[in-house]
Amino acid sequence: MVTGMCCNFLMKIKNNSASSWNLGEPIWSGSLIVTSDDKHCYLNFSSNSQLFLKVKVDTGVVEPVLDSSRYFVVKVEQGEKRAFLGLGFQERSESFDFTASLSDFKK
Numbered sequence: 544m545v546t547g548m549c550c551n552f553l554m555k556i557k558n559n560s561a562s563s564w565n566l567g568e569p570i571w572s573g574s575l576i577v578t579s580d581d582k583h584c585y586l587n588f589s590s591n592s593q594l595f596l597k598v599k600v601d602t603g604v605v606e607p608v609l610d611s612s613r614y615f616v617v618k619v620e621q622g623e624k625r626a627f628l629g630l631g632f633q634e635r636s637e638s639f640d641f642t643a644s645l646s647d648f649k650k
Contacts, residue, residue: 546575546637551588551596552629554616559606561614564629571595577644584648586617605645613638
């Protein structure tokens with residue numbers, strides 16, 4: 544699955560309310576490609592064919608926000624470090640496709 548355009552928003556603490564994010568100032572925007580192999584699913588954030596971030600999807604890595612169907616919280620871990628990013632889609636249909644792709648992998 545490839546999206547047209549999505550944005551990432553930096554959060555100092557985990558916050559499942561997109562209306563409290565600074566939606567006018569994303570830290571990154573580009574496309575999201577959801578890929579998988581036999582064992583894992585990955586979120587590949589890229590812009591102009593350059594990989595920005597690759598996140599392995601495990602239980603609890605992606606959560607929907609409480610106030611919108613177009614936004615999600617993504618937990619990014621690297622060793623002992625952990626950060627939360629807001630993920631937003633311009634189109635509701637793209638967020639639906641994203642959710643469906645994650646759901647298809649879980650099956």
